[in-house]
Amino acid sequence: MLLFPNALTVFGKSDSIRTSLEYTITKRLLSVENEFASHEVFCGVQDSSGFLWFGTRNGLNRFDGSKCLLFTRQRNGLQENKVVQLAVDDADHLFIQYGSAGFQLTTIGKVDVMDATTQRVKTLTAAFPNLPFKEKDVYWIANDGTGEISFLTASPFRYWRYSSKKGFRLMHEMKGWVRQDSLLDYRTTGPVNTFLRGTAHLKLNNQQVQYVVKDKKVSSFKQHDVLRSLPVGLTGQGELLITYNTATDVDHFQIDKLTGQGQLVPAQNPDQYSLDEVKGRYWYQVRPATDGQATAFYMATDALYLWNKRAFLKIIGKSELKGFENLFIYQLFPDKLGNLWLCTSSGVMQLTIKKNRFKPYFSTSQQAMERNGQARGILADGRGNVVANVWGHTFMQEGERVHGFSHNFINYGLAWHGGALYTGGFGLSRYDEAQKKFIGIPMPPPSEIWSLYSLNDSLLLVGCINGFAVFNAAAKRFEPLHTEGEPEVRFVYRFLRDKHGQVWAVAENGLYELKGDPARGTLQMVRLKSTLLNGLSLLDAWQDTDGAWWLATNGEGLYHWDPKRNRSRQFNITAGFPSDVLYRIEPDAFNNLWISSDYGLIRFNRKDFAINTYTTTEGISHNEFNRTSSFKAADGKLYFGGLNGVVGFDPRAFKTDTLQLSVPLRIIAFNQFVGSANELVNKTAELLRNGGIVLAPDDKFFTLDFQLLDFIKDEGHRYAGHRYAYQIEGLDRNWVFINENSVRISGLPYGDFVLRIKAQNREGAWNKEELSIPLSVLKPVYLQWYFILTVVLLVALLIYLLVRLRIRQLAREKQRLEETVNERTVQLKQSISDQTALLLEKDVLMKEIHHRVKNNLQVISGLLELQGKTLTDDAAREALEEGRNRVRSIALIHQNLYQFENLSNIDLKRFAGDLCRQVQSVFQREKTVSLAVDVPDVHLDIDSAVPLGLILNELLSNSFKYAFKDVSEGEIGVTVNVVSEGRFRLVYSDNGPGLPEHFEVRKATTLGLQLVNDLTRQIGGRVHYQAVKGAVFIIDFTNREVRKNQD
Incomplete structure (x- = not known):
């Protein structure tokens, strides 16, 4: 498509512009406002860690890009404060040369060595006890771009090189130098000696012989009739270039070069070295960089220039820096990032020179018609012709010719439609080739126009701030373009066509698809439904070949959204973007998306997501871009508009750029x-x-x-x-x-x-x-394993000691107790012996008592028997006989007690048997009676045995006297059962006629049964009578111990 027909070359007011610069120069001046110790910065170096060190009048500064550290004589033990020369070796030691307090940069023979990491300072003599020269004779130190340090010493004049691995090596002794002037002459630094890429250019002054030393090769020469001689640098072949003036032509400098054969000859063609601007002008100062790749040129009446072997560039004009006429430049050195640092009397200048791959269009420095450089709509063809809306103007550039057209309002969208150029803003205008101007369409649009798109030869799609419209070029009227669904459309930024030919629109609040038939007038915009889109503020979108969308948002970065799988991924600042406000997306042929933002232009790789950002340091005219402002030309070139015009570029020029950022x-x-x-x-x-x-x-x-x-x-x-x-x-x-x-x-x-x-x-x-x-x-110490182990060991030791102590105490206690026990045992044995004797004596006494009681009872029994013989009354005699039996029963108990060892209990089984036999022997004469005695082997206390014996005596007596008169053979059974501990049951039975029916023992009137009833209660029991084949008496009783507990 041809943007500019032939008639277009003359339209409107033309305003020529300058062509874009081949290089982009970024510069800034750092001084006391940036924490430097002084405006005067004499020298500088970069250490292996990446820090920059600067020597100033008031001390040594370390600069990290943001802040400065200050080292002085008072704070850090430096020999002086005025640092006029610096060098750094391959072991990261700084060599610091001090100068006099006056205006001249005169060294004073004092050198310190500082460890750049630990910042410990020693004098040169202290750091190198075997120094091959005297510290006071050192008048020059410098780096030469090889990692080694060059030293110049006097007395005699010698050139040394040093590295931590090789030490000090004498390179050359300048025997041709004769010191005729004062000591200060050779100590004054400046454009006297130059060290470039291992090449040393040595001189005392312009009149004496000069030396060029490269490794072991030494060349010497003299200059004649020279007033100012300034070394420029080295050619690609290593030849030294020198610019100078002579007494016969003071104002016009010449350029010579020192050949490899040591001959100084005129440089016949300075332009081959890009030094044509140097020849014929007067230069106040020239400072080559230590790597030999750049040189600074200063002309007090004009500007500061920089030569980089490919171009001679103006850095600062006279009007740009206050006090420029009195500027001194002292040293130029490079850092490891491609920056140049120029030490001057006004501070240190940071310079960055880059080849410009971006071409600016219509910036405020290129045209004077529009002071507001904000660009919006852009069009370009494949021949480099560009059209752009810049605020209230439309600019067109064809080759180097630029034309501008003024509008009454801001214009945004641009489109080529039906062979004509259309531009939109608060109205729609069409360029009229015949009248060579833009003519407004009389019918106003629905609202402010932000985007335009040619749908076919007659219909022009119009995107507004609150909806869509269609402009029918044939009918010259706007027609509504209905939108399906809610909400209302806001800010339509772009129309685009996908690979299937489908037209889409990007609005702030969503993506819209054009549906319907334009021939039938059924066109409408249908909003793409998505939860993701509902939450985003879109500024642009681009559809990939697989149907996925790349979405540029206002504040949320870039989204990759696959509507088929409903998957999305976000890329923002944390992923490497310089900003989350992204304006426009344009693809290139290398899988990259070029995205404009409010801080730089971004190249984003769709495959590996690598990100590169380009800012004003790379040549774009402004870091902030604009909405709706981009275009991809047919030749693949891309154009983006920002706050200061348009930048265009060929993506192929950036193909080799990598993301690798490696900075200390x-x-x-x-x-x-x-x-x-x-x-x-x-x-x-x-x-x-x-x-x-x-x-x-x-x-x-x-x-x-x-x-x-x-x-x-x-x-x-x-x-x-x-x-x-x-x-x-x-x-x-x-x-x-x-x-x-x-x-x-x-x-x-x-x-x-x-x-x-x-x-x-x-x-x-x-x-x-x-x-x-x-x-x-x-x-804490108390949680450390060794502390815990120590405590455990101490506790174990303490426990061990306590146990040992306790064992010893127990042993002593045991011994003491054993002695006491033995003593008590003796006493106890004696007491037991005494008690045993007493018990034996008591037992003998008790036996004697029982024996005597038994004898007395037998005497009583005998008396009763004698008394009964004297009685004639049978009842009385019978009563005496019963009494006699009772006495004999009691006597039997006492007999059992004294005949056995136990004096308190009797053997119940033996006692019952003896008692039965004794009673039987009394009554057996009349009739045969069999006795069945069943008593267990138990012992019964005497308090229970006496009543029990009397009860048995009464029952036996009654049976023998009354039970067997009517039976042929009598039977008596005596049974004692142990019911429980201390509780017993006596069952007495005979086969006599028994007592009357319903007889109650407790109501008996006879003395014997009353005695039985009373004695039973005495031993804690009761008498039960049963007439079962005779008389049966059941008596439950207890021993003395049970009765005690019951009481």
């Missing part, structure tokens, strides 16, 4: 609260030395400061600074994202962990290098 991430400060001292202690050096953090139980917290040493300027944008994340392995499952370069950790449990910290640059790329710091939180 370093510890800046570490402060630990030490509980034992109850204060916050700076332990940075200890952490750097030991590589780990150890917290005692009373150490409540620590703070750790760190910095990504990419030296990128913080532009004040919310996404412009570094972002960090930390995780405590063994404690945290997820990363904690922070915007500060500091963490404060407290409340950690006991144990061993690893503190991991990673950094993200302002473009969103995560740095390859992370901090991994072992972190050990010690247990």
Whole structure:
């Protein structure tokens, strides 16, 4: 499609513009406002950790890209404060050369050596006891881009090189130098000696012989009639270039080169070295970089320039820097990230030079018609012709010719429709080729137009801020385009066609599909239903070949959404995006999506999700882009509009770019609260030395400061600074994202962990290098295994000692008890012997008593018998006989007691048998009576035996006297059963006629039965009578012990 017909080349007011620069130059000036010790920065180096060190008039500064540390004579023991030369060796030692207090940069023969890591300082003499020269003779130190340090010494003049591996080596002695002037002449630093990529250019002044030393090759030459001679650098063949003026032509500098044969000849074609701008001008100062890849040129009346062997670039104009006319440039050196650092009398300048792969269009520096550079709609053909709406103007560029057209309102959408160019805003306009101007369509649109899309030759789709419309070019009128479903459409940003030819629209509140037949007028927009889409604020969308959508959102980053599987994945700042506000998406041919944002242009790979971000440092005109502003041309070139015009580029130029961000991430400060001292202690050096953090139980917290040493300027944008994340392995499952370069950790449990910290640059790329710091939180002493073991051992020892002590006490106690027991045993034996004798005596006495009682009872029995013989009354004689039997029964008990050992109990079985036989012997004369005695082997106390014996005596007497008169042979049964312990049952029976029916023993009137009843109660029992084949008496009784308990 041809954007510009021939007639278009003359329309409107034309305003020529400058072509885009081939290089993008990023610069910033750092001085006392950035914590530098002085405006005057004389020298600088970068150590192996990535820190930059600068020598100033008021001390030594270490710069991390954000803050400066200051080292001085008063604080850190430096020999002086004015540092005029710096060099760093391959072991990370800084060599510091000091200068006099005056204006000139005059060295004073004092050199210190500082360990860049521990920051310990020694003099050169102390650091190297076997120094092959005197410290006071050193007047020049410098790095030469090879990792070694160059030394120049006087007395005599010699050139040395040093490295930690090879030591000091003498390279050359300048015997042709004769010191005719004062001592200060050769000590004054400046453009006198130059060290580039292992090549040393040595001179005292322009009149004496000059030396060029490369390894072991030495060339010498002289310059004649020279006023100012300034070394420029080395050619690709290693030839030294020098610019100079002469007394005959003071204002016009010439360029010579020193050939490999040591001959100084004019440089015939300076342009081949991109130095054509140098020749013929007057240069105040020239400073080559130590790597020989760049040189700074200063002209007080014009500008500061930089030569990088490919171009001669203007860095700062005279009007850009206050006091530019009095500027001094002292040293130019590169860092490891591609930056250049220029030390000057106004501070240090950070310079970044990059080849520009982006081409700007219609920026405010390229056109003067529109001061508001915000671009919206863009169109481009495959020949480099570009059209864009920039605020209230439409600009067109064909080759180097630019034309601009003014509108009465802001214009957004652009479309090529029906062979004509249309633009939309608060109205719709069409470019009229005949009149060479835009003509407004009389009929107003439904609302403000944001997007346009040519559906066919007659119908133009119109996206508005609150709906859709169709413009019929043939009828020149707007027709409504109905929307199915709710809610109301808001801000239609783009129309697009998928691979199947289906037209879609992207609105702020969803995706809409165009359905219906345009020929029949049945077109309508149908909202795609999705829970995900309902919650997003869309700014753009692009459909992949597999039907999945890539969604650019306002504040939530990028979504990949597969509607077939209803799966989605989010990519935001944590994934490496510089911002979560994404405006437009355009694909390239290399599986990348180019996405504009409010901070940079993003290249996102759809396969591996790698992210690259490009900002003003890479050549785009502004970091913030705009909605609805992008276009992909037929030749594959992409165009994006932002707050300052349009940038165009060919994605093929970025094909080799990688995501690999490898920048030093370093510890800046570490402060630990030490509980034992109850204060916050700076332990940075200890952490750097030991590589780990150890917290005692009373150490409540620590703070750790760190910095990504990419030296990128913080532009004040919310996404412009570094972002960090930390995780405590063994404690945290997820990363904690922070915007500060500091963490404060407290409340950690006991144990061993690893503190991991990673950094993200302002473009969103995560740095390859992370901090991994072992972190050990010690247990209190009382929880340590060795303490517990010690306590256990002590407790065991204590228990052992206590047991031993107790055993000894028990042994002594046992011995004492044994002695007491023995003593008591003797006493007890004696007492037992005495008691035994007493008991024996008592037993003898008791036996004697029982014997005498028995004898007395027998006497009584005998008396009763004699008395009965004298009685004539049978009743009286019978009564005496019964009394005599009773006495004999009692006597029998006493006889049993004294005849056996036991004097308190009687053998019941023997006693009952004897008593029965005794009574039987008295009454057996009349009739034969058989006795059956069944008594167990039990002993009965005498208090129970006497009543029981009397009861048996009465029952036996009654049976023998009255029971057997009418029977031929009498039978008597005596049975004693043990019912329970202490309880017994006496069953007495005979085969006589028995007592009358219903006889009650307790109501008996005879003396014998009354005696039986009373004696039974005496031994705790009762008498029961039964007439079962004779007389049966059942008597339950107890012994004395049971009766006691019952009482």
